[in-house]
Amino acid sequence: MTIEAGPSIRVRLDLSYDGTDFSGWASQPGRRTVQGVLETALATVLRTGPITLTVAGRTDAGVHATGQVAHFEVAPEVWAEQGEKLVRRLAGVLAPDVRVRAATVVPATFDARFAALWRSYEYLIDDGDGGPQPLSRNYVLGWRRHLDTGAMATAAIGLSGLHDFAAFCKRRDGASTIRTVLDFTVERTGDLIACRIRADAFCHSMVRSLVGALIAVGERRRPVEWPVELLERRVRADEVPVAAPHGLRLVAVGYPADDELAARAAQTRAVRTLPVIERPGGESGDAEA
Amino acid sequence: MTIEAGPSIRVRLDLSYDGTDFSGWASQPGRRTVQGVLETALATVLRTGPITLTVAGRTDAGVHATGQVAHFEVAPEVWAEQGEKLVRRLAGVLAPDVRVRAATVVPATFDARFAALWRSYEYLIDDGDGGPQPLSRNYVLGWRRHLDTGAMATAAIGLSGLHDFAAFCKRRDGASTIRTVLDFTVERTGDLIACRIRADAFCHSMVRSLVGALIAVGERRRPVEWPVELLERRVRADEVPVAAPHGLRLVAVGYPADDELAARAAQTRAVRTLPVIERPGGESGDAEA
Numbered sequence: 125m126t127i128e129a130g131p132s133i134r135v136r137l138d139l140s141y142d143g144t145d146f147s148g149w150a151s152q153p154g155r156r157t158v159q160g161v162l163e164t165a166l167a168t169v170l171r172t173g174p175i176t177l178t179v180a181g182r183t184d185a186g187v188h189a190t191g192q193v194a195h196f197e198v199a200p201e202v203w204a205e206q207g208e209k210l211v212r213r214l215a216g217v218l219a220p221d222v223r224v225r226a227a228t229v230v231p232a233t234f235d236a237r238f239a240a241l242w243r244s245y246e247y248l249i250d251d252g253d254g255g256p257q258p259l260s261r262n263y264v265l266g267w268r269r270h271l272d273t274g275a276m277a278t279a280a281i282g283l284s285g286l287h288d289f290a291a292f293c294k295r296r297d298g299a300s301t302i303r304t305v306l307d308f309t310v311e312r313t314g315d316l317i318a319c320r321i322r323a324d325a326f327c328h329s330m331v332r333s334l335v336g337a338l339i340a341v342g343e344r345r346r347p348v349e350w351p352v353e354l355l356e357r358r359v360r361a362d363e364v365p366v367a368a369p370h371g372l373r374l375v376a377v378g379y380p381a382d383d384e385l386a387a388r389a390a391q392t393r394a395v396r397t398l399p400v401i402e403r404p405g406g407e408s409g410d411a412e413a
Numbered sequence: 414m415t416i417e418a419g420p421s422i423r424v425r426l427d428l429s430y431d432g433t434d435f436s437g438w439a440s441q442p443g444r445r446t447v448q449g450v451l452e453t454a455l456a457t458v459l460r461t462g463p464i465t466l467t468v469a470g471r472t473d474a475g476v477h478a479t480g481q482v483a484h485f486e487v488a489p490e491v492w493a494e495q496g497e498k499l500v501r502r503l504a505g506v507l508a509p510d511v512r513v514r515a516a517t518v519v520p521a522t523f524d525a526r527f528a529a530l531w532r533s534y535e536y537l538i539d540d541g542d543g544g545p546q547p548l549s550r551n552y553v554l555g556w557r558r559h560l561d562t563g564a565m566a567t568a569a570i571g572l573s574g575l576h577d578f579a580a581f582c583k584r585r586d587g588a589s590t591i592r593t594v595l596d597f598t599v600e601r602t603g604d605l606i607a608c609r610i611r612a613d614a615f616c617h618s619m620v621r622s623l624v625g626a627l628i629a630v631g632e633r634r635r636p637v638e639w640p641v642e643l644l645e646r647r648v649r650a651d652e653v654p655v656a657a658p659h660g661l662r663l664v665a666v667g668y669p670a671d672d673e674l675a676a677r678a679a680q681t682r683a684v685r686t687l688p689v690i691e692r693p694g695g696e697s698g699d700a701e702a
Contacts, residue, residue, distance in 0.1 A: 140546050140547050140548070141547050142547040142548055142550075188547070188548060190546065190548060211542045211543050212542040212543075214543070215542060215543050215544040220544065220545070220547065220550045221547045221550070222547060223543045223544055223545070223546060223547055224543055225541070225543045226543075252514070253500045253501040253504060254500050254501075254503070254504050254512045254513055254514045254515075255504040255509065255512055256509070256512070257429050257479065257512060257514075258429050258430050258431040258477070258509065258510045258511060258512055259429070259431055259477060259479060259549075259552055259662075260548075261431075261509045261510070263548055373548075
């Protein structure tokens with residue numbers, strides 16, 4: 125038995141990664157994952173036992189992040205010795221495709237997953253004849269046909285609000301597919317199209333399915349009303365294409381003020397643990413892409 | 414002998430590339446160069462004989478471009494058949510690290526190199542503890558020590574104007590090192606530092622040497638006045654470090670209005686062909702980085 129020296133310290137990490145060479149966030153045996161790489165680097169740099177990370181958005185294989193948030197617990201004496209140099213030391217240990225920008229001590233009520241108010245994703249598409257620009261080619265979906273972004277933007281507005289997004293989600297038993305989309309916009313700058321979506325949480329493959337539906341609308345293969353009509357479905361709509369992962373990035377996660385963290389986490393957890401009844405916000409931020 | 418069908422057509426290409434896997438712009442036997450790859454692709458797509466490209470900025474190995482300009486000549490009957498589809502067809506033939514955005518017929522007086530009024534480059538540095546962000550890591554120089562961007566900006570202002578930049582140039586016999594720097598700014602956004610420089614033309618390694626000097630100032634290893642004092646030198650200053658190529662990109666090239674193209678090209682050429690006397694603007698745009 126080890127003797128613990130007082131309560132542990134909770135640390136928030138703000139981090140970014142290029143998802144290209146990762147099998148997503150979540151640890152999997154024998155695969156290179158962001159969680160696996162980071163937990164190993166943290167244990168190395170902090171010279172401590174295994175570290176377990178809790179994350180805001182469990183991104184899929186190939187999906188990027190510029191504003192991911194995670195937290196972990198560490199013994200106070202370890203933090204006192206290593207905390208100040210953590211960001212710099214991680215930079216020396218981690219491969220260049222994952223970077224920790226900041227490591228901050230947070231209240232014990234901060235929970236990267238359950239205390240989050242919203243997650244914000246961006247999906248980039250280039251529909252120019254020349255294809256995606258070289259310096260961003262790994263982070264932009266090239267589309268060979270011109271897309272009607274006006275139609276896409278109209279469809280996106282229709283998808284905003286509190287809905288059951290079952291048609292756009294990979295079904296998991298007992299998990300709610302009801303989510304609140306706070307904003308969903310489509311903006312064109314030359315050949316570059318940015319689809320930006322912010323929601324309380326996302327179910328698995330939701331953003332990529334929504335973007336896949338918008339692309340069908342942009343190509344005029346489907347009417348503008350089609351994505352909204354799919355909200356009537358209670359199961360995954362197989363005719364909705366899932367857009368490729370490399371165009372997607374998690375850009376930001378929002379949290380309440382410190383004195384509201386505990387209430388938010390309790391609220392999210394309570395909804396999540398209801399055994400049968402499904403409610404808005406269930407399975408908050410557990411999966412995406 | 415082949416029979417030519419009338420005067421050839423001159424075509425301007427607007428293009429971008431990721432310089433990482435290229436041995437620079439200029440063709441070299443046995444090396445992958447942007448010029449080599451593009452000339453081969455053009456000959457393939459246009460189904461014609463060899464194509465020769467003239468370029469605005471001959472970037473070095475590892476230097477990127479988002480706003481490069483080149484021109485070539487092609488027979489009118491070839492252009493009539495292939496011109497409209499050129500950008501789309503090139504996109505299918507070229508590797509994703511080089512893209513042609515536009516192919517435009519221009520007056521015979523347009524010369525990508527000699528008619529250019531200015532070239533604009535950007536050099537990006539990240540001096541944060543965490544290192545360059547993953548999605549831009551191949552295009553940003555990571556610097557492990559904090560840089561005083563105020564001092565760098567002041568030094569940059571001093572370097573603006575008409576000067577002999579011999580101290581910052583790889584010497585070539587008979588080539589002028591007198592250039593006019595139109596703007597030179599240093600701007601910080603968080604940990605990201607952008608050094609932006611626009612000049613009538615650049616001599617070889619000039620931008621990277623100027624940035625190398627600014628970094629020495631930013632680190633306080635050299636006084637703010639040091640880069641300006643180096644302008645007194647008539648030969649390359651060996652103590653000036655040359656910043657790594659991957660932080661540098663050619664972002665834009667400026668040209669006069671169509672009716673002033675011929676005059677500008679004649680002026681640049683006249684200066685260049687003076688056998689002994691060196692004048693401002695000589696060797697215009699022949700080399701850089």
